[in-house]
Amino acid sequence: MLTQTTIRHDSIHPALKSARSVAPTSARVVIAGTEPLAETMRLMGAVMSHSRNSEIFGQSESADYLYKVMGGCVRTYKTLNDGRRQISGFYLPGEVFGLGYDDEHTVSAEAIADSKVLVITRSAVNALAGHDPAIARELFTVVARELRRAQDRVLLLIKSAQERVAGFLLEMADRMSANDAVELPMSRQDIADYLGLTIETVSRTLTALECSAVIELLTSRQIVLRNRAALSRMVG
Amino acid sequence: MLTQTTIRHDSIHPALKSARSVAPTSARVVIAGTEPLAETMRLMGAVMSHSRNSEIFGQSESADYLYKVMGGCVRTYKTLNDGRRQISGFYLPGEVFGLGYDDEHTVSAEAIADSKVLVITRSAVNALAGHDPAIARELFTVVARELRRAQDRVLLLIKSAQERVAGFLLEMADRMSANDAVELPMSRQDIADYLGLTIETVSRTLTALECSAVIELLTSRQIVLRNRAALSRMVG
DNA sequence: CGACCATTTGATATGGATCAAGCGATGTGG
DNA sequence: CCACATCGCTTGATCCATATCAAATGGTCG
Numbered sequence: 001m002l003t004q005t006t007i008r009h010d011s012i013h014p015a016l017k018s019a020r021s022v023a024p025t026s027a028r029v030v031i032a033g034t035e036p037l038a039e040t041m042r043l044m045g046a047v048m049s050h051s052r053n054s055e056i057f058g059q060s061e062s063a064d065y066l067y068k069v070m071g072g073c074v075r076t077y078k079t080l081n082d083g084r085r086q087i088s089g090f091y092l093p094g095e096v097f098g099l100g101y102d103d104e105h106t107v108s109a110e111a112i113a114d115s116k117v118l119v120i121t122r123s124a125v126n127a128l129a130g131h132d133p134a135i136a137r138e139l140f141t142v143v144a145r146e147l148r149r150a151q152d153r154v155l156l157l158i159k160s161a162q163e164r165v166a167g168f169l170l171e172m173a174d175r176m177s178a179n180d181a182v183e184l185p186m187s188r189q190d191i192a193d194y195l196g197l198t199i200e201t202v203s204r205t206l207t208a209l210e211c212s213a214v215i216e217l218l219t220s221r222q223i224v225l226r227n228r229a230a231l232s233r234m235v236g
Numbered sequence: 237m238l239t240q241t242t243i244r245h246d247s248i249h250p251a252l253k254s255a256r257s258v259a260p261t262s263a264r265v266v267i268a269g270t271e272p273l274a275e276t277m278r279l280m281g282a283v284m285s286h287s288r289n290s291e292i293f294g295q296s297e298s299a300d301y302l303y304k305v306m307g308g309c310v311r312t313y314k315t316l317n318d319g320r321r322q323i324s325g326f327y328l329p330g331e332v333f334g335l336g337y338d339d340e341h342t343v344s345a346e347a348i349a350d351s352k353v354l355v356i357t358r359s360a361v362n363a364l365a366g367h368d369p370a371i372a373r374e375l376f377t378v379v380a381r382e383l384r385r386a387q388d389r390v391l392l393l394i395k396s397a398q399e400r401v402a403g404f405l406l407e408m409a410d411r412m413s414a415n416d417a418v419e420l421p422m423s424r425q426d427i428a429d430y431l432g433l434t435i436e437t438v439s440r441t442l443t444a445l446e447c448s449a450v451i452e453l454l455t456s457r458q459i460v461l462r463n464r465a466a467l468s469r470m471v472g
Numbered sequence: 473c474g475a476c477c478a479t480t481t482g483a484t485a486t487g488g489a490t491c492a493a494g495c496g497a498t499g500t501g502g
Numbered sequence: 503c504c505a506c507a508t509c510g511c512t513t514g515a516t517c518c519a520t521a522t523c524a525a526a527t528g529g530t531c532g
Contacts, residue, residue, distance in 0.1 A: 154322065196394040198521060200522080201519090439511060456511060
């Protein structure tokens with residue numbers, strides 16, 4: 001059922017020190033980053049490269065680091081003991097992940113495409129937050145956003161397949177701020193595991209949406225939203 | 237579909253001042269409450285009484301307050317425009333809700349049973365958090381816990397009906413710290429809307445569990461867990 | 473070109489929803 | 503105190519959306 005394969009660790013994870021030497025200057029800062037947290041991460045963090053499908057951290061590793069996607073795309077997920085996989089979130093450039101877990105991660109994280117990820121120790125961030133209320137507040141905001149997304153997905157999961165897919169497309173278009181033309185970095189299996197559906201249902205739903213001229217499939221990963229209003233109506 | 241009826245507001249919500257006069261001393265503090273936040277809420281908050289099914293706040297009201305259940309039980313939920321309802325969470329005595337929303341609530345809150353709720357303005361809490369890192373950290377922890385619960389429910393929602401119900405029973409037993417004997421404060425409809433199932437499916441699943449001697453139904457709301465191991469095995 | 477992988481498409485099976493009825497507890501008025 | 507209405511819950515019969523099983527198609531890379 002799970003199609004994950006090559007877990008190539010081209011940069012060993014806990015080797016923050018060695019990673020630090022790699023690319024502190026090559027940090028291609030994507031978002032403006034004038035907020036205290038972004039600036040702090042840029043100054044104190046190290047950029048690590050992760051090739052497609054490589055693991056960034058594991059489900060029960062201690063949550064010592066905080067991560068920010070600088071390029072590429074990351075998925076976090078949980079695996080049930082029977083093999084089913086639930087993707088908890090996709091993270092696009094500029095987004096922070098690894099937050100909101102007390103002592104240990106409750107999810108694993110992998111690069112979906114070749115990615116650059118900024119890493120900083122949580123202890124450093126916590127120390128800063130203890131001194132600077134602005135940073136504390138910002139961390140709080142990031143977790144609050146994460147919470148809202150989780151709650152939105154709970155809402156999504158009680159809906160029909162069509163509603164879920166429509167909601168997914170709108171969310172992605174929104175987050176990529178790509179006007180109507182969406183380039184999906186993830187596979188159908190990833191989408192299915194995110195929406196709690198099967199690849200077949202996702203595929204069928206997409207073709208159905210194309211038939212009703214709501215979307216257009218240039219390639220399987222390049223989707224054009226032709227009728228946002230109709231999509232919005234679908235999500236309920 | 238929705239069985240909510242009598243929205244009796246025996247204490248008008250924004251009237252914090254009048255409510256304050258009601259019962260600041262009747263605050264039957266349930267948990268030890270030596271943490272800074274609990275102490276602050278006790279000192280600065282007001283206790284309001286809400287009768288069964290009365291609204292505590294609405295889906296798009298500004299999120300000016302923070303709440304703590306002192307007695308009874310509260311549900312938060314979202315309603316889709318087609319009438320479907322998703323319960324986002326149940327809150328038992330000692331638990332805090334109303335947190336994790338930026339400017340306005342994204343959920344509504346109602347008392348499931350007659351309840352006492354401690355209320356404090358968010359601005360007061362935020363001000364405190366700005367000065368006292370310990371309080372800021374505690375708020376953070378509360379949101380992080382909320383996040384974890386939301387993520388757990390996402391995981392629950394991709395599972396079978398039996399797994400969902402088993403998970404629900406274990407969660408409730410856990411949170412009520414009532415050894416094996418669980419007294420559910422909520423109706424089958426509430427459970428169904430929480431788990432993304434129908435009342436019929438919830439009911440059938442419970443009877444099936446009883447037939448396999450995993451649980452015992454004293455009354456419809458009093459459930460005894462006869463075989464926790466089996467339940468745990470079911471949740472996957 | 474050929475192997476491999478992701479995606480689509482088709483046929484069938486099934487878990488849970490829906491529709492419908494019965495049951496038990498609780499409360500209310502006569 | 504009892505008849506009866508009401509409400510929450512359970513049980514039964516049927517239907518449908520999505521899963522599952524299976525195969526074809528298409529795109530990519532050596």
